[in-house]
Amino acid sequence: MEDTRLTPFLSILGLLVLWVVAALLTDDAQLLPTPWALLPKFAQELASGELLTHLGATIIRVLWAFVLAMSLGTAIGLAMGRSVRLNRWLDPWLVIFLNLPALVLIVLCYLWIGLTEAAAIIAVTLNKVPNVATVVREGGRALDPALDAMAQVYRLSWWRRMCHVILPQLAPFIAAAARSGVAVIWKIVLVVEFLGRSSGVGFQIHLYFQLFDVGMVLVYALSFIAVMLLVEWLLLQPWERRTARWRRA
Amino acid sequence: MTRVEITSKSFGTARVLGRVSFTIDEGETVALVGPSGIGKSTILRIVAGIDTAFDGRVERPDAVAMVFQEPTLLLWRSLRENLRIVHPALTPAEAEEALVQVGLAGKADFFPGQLSLGQQRRLALARAFAGQPELLIMDEPYASLDQETAQGMLRLTETLIARHRPATLFVTHSMQEANHLADRVLTLREGPDGATLG
Numbered sequence: 001m002e003d004t005r006l007t008p009f010l011s012i013l014g015l016l017v018l019w020v021v022a023a024l025l026t027d028d029a030q031l032l033p034t035p036w037a038l039l040p041k042f043a044q045e046l047a048s049g050e051l052l053t054h055l056g057a058t059i060i061r062v063l064w065a066f067v068l069a070m071s072l073g074t075a076i077g078l079a080m081g082r083s084v085r086l087n088r089w090l091d092p093w094l095v096i097f098l099n100l101p102a103l104v105l106i107v108l109c110y111l112w113i114g115l116t117e118a119a120a121i122i123a124v125t126l127n128k129v130p131n132v133a134t135v136v137r138e139g140g141r142a143l144d145p146a147l148d149a150m151a152q153v154y155r156l157s158w159w160r161r162m163c164h165v166i167l168p169q170l171a172p173f174i175a176a177a178a179r180s181g182v183a184v185i186w187k188i189v190l191v192v193e194f195l196g197r198s199s200g201v202g203f204q205i206h207l208y209f210q211l212f213d214v215g216m217v218l219v220y221a222l223s224f225i226a227v228m229l230l231v232e233w234l235l236l237q238p239w240e241r242r243t244a245r246w247r248r249a
Numbered sequence: 250m251t252r253v254e255i256t257s258k259s260f261g262t263a264r265v266l267g268r269v270s271f272t273i274d275e276g277e278t279v280a281l282v283g284p285s286g287i288g289k290s291t292i293l294r295i296v297a298g299i300d301t302a303f304d305g306r307v308e309r310p311d312a313v314a315m316v317f318q319e320p321t322l323l324l325w326r327s328l329r330e331n332l333r334i335v336h337p338a339l340t341p342a343e344a345e346e347a348l349v350q351v352g353l354a355g356k357a358d359f360f361p362g363q364l365s366l367g368q369q370r371r372l373a374l375a376r377a378f379a380g381q382p383e384l385l386i387m388d389e390p391y392a393s394l395d396q397e398t399a400q401g402m403l404r405l406t407e408t409l410i411a412r413h414r415p416a417t418l419f420v421t422h423s424m425q426e427a428n429h430l431a432d433r434v435l436t437l438r439e440g441p442d443g444a445t446l447g
Contacts, residue, residue, distance in 0.1 A: 146317060152298065156335065
């Protein structure tokens with residue numbers, strides 16, 4: 001089939017068909033309801049305002065953690081990519097944090113800081129920073145030294161160097177880190193909410209897990225996945241297309 | 250006046266340059282020639298202030314411009330932006346006029362990747378002259394161009410130097426280019442303690 005703009009929608013439709021087949025084969029609405037069986041539950045949660053309240057709480061946490069993790073990870077990764085000495089010092093830390101299970105960091109943050117919003121966001125941020133730093137470090141190593149020399153001769157300000165010389169070279173690496181970042185962060189946010197918050201999609205999934213209500217678990221999970229797909233299609237992909245415009249010219 | 254007094258320059262234990270001293274007067278064009286790998290580009294990097302790890306001192310004016318061996322452009326920015334990012338004081342109209350001067354009229358919205366190598370080198374020249382430099386440094390600006398394009402670039406550089414009158418130091422392998430463009434030719438020769446001016 002020829003690749004068109006419709007392909008992503010057809011692909012998702014294929015997944016829905018698989019779900020329907022699995023639900024019909026299972027033939028147990030409590031274990032795996034059909035997509036259309038979720039619609040009344042979805043409408044009920046939307047009408048009551050519960051869905052939007054909890055989606056909103058999770059989105060805010062994801063946004064905070066995403067911005068903090070991307071900023072810190074980009075700064076650390078860039079510094080490590082540019083300085084062999086700094087990389088030698090920080091590389092072991094990176095390996096340790098990359099291999100530290102997310103759950104351990106979450107539990108430690110809750111124990112040390114308390115069951116607070118700050119602890120939740122810090123836990124998610126700390127989980128993601130090493131991944132961003134690792135990806136951006138490669139970008140830092142690949143920066144063109146000739147452009148650095150040009151910026152030095154023409155005395156470009158720090159701000160201009162960052163905006164026009166360094167960040168555009170890092171754009172593919174930042175895009176890769178952002179894309180995997182959004183996907184990983186929201187999953188960790190759900191765990192954080194599951195363990196220690198009283199709002200958010202993770203909290204609701206915890207609640208309906210205890211009630212063994214698979215339908216409601218799916219309603220909340222799928223609603224957030226829909227939001228993340230919109231972020232991917234409406235924000236990330238257009239930004240990526242815009243930053244790569246010069247390659248296609 | 251640009252005054253260069255290098256007493257030595259080494260890379261690790263390898264001494265590349267010995268004593269190298271020269272001056273360039275305002276409006277003077279000086280060519281630096283010598284065999285490949287002798288340290289000509291190293292001298293240019295020291296004069297430009299890119300390489301500061303050397304023994305000696307360099308006095309240079311504030312407004313310095315450099316044309317590198319490769320065009321060294323911001324491939325992700327338009328031609329107009331390539332000029333205005335480096336020289337923020339330029340208005341869009343002035344940037345376009347600078348492009349006209351190097352034969353790139355009507356291409357202000359193009360990206361550098363849409364230009365030929367010769368045109369990219371013209372853009373690098375436009376960027377260098379757009380800041381009204383007091384000292385212009387050029388490192389083999391016509392390398393890897395065919396003879397006709399190189400001749401065109403040589404004439405263009407000559408015109409721009411005559412119009413802006415910066416002190417100019419340039420490296421070339423071609424004595425024809427050196428004699429055509431320069432008021433004075435400096436020759437770098439291998440010595441027992443690194444290269445010196447012969």
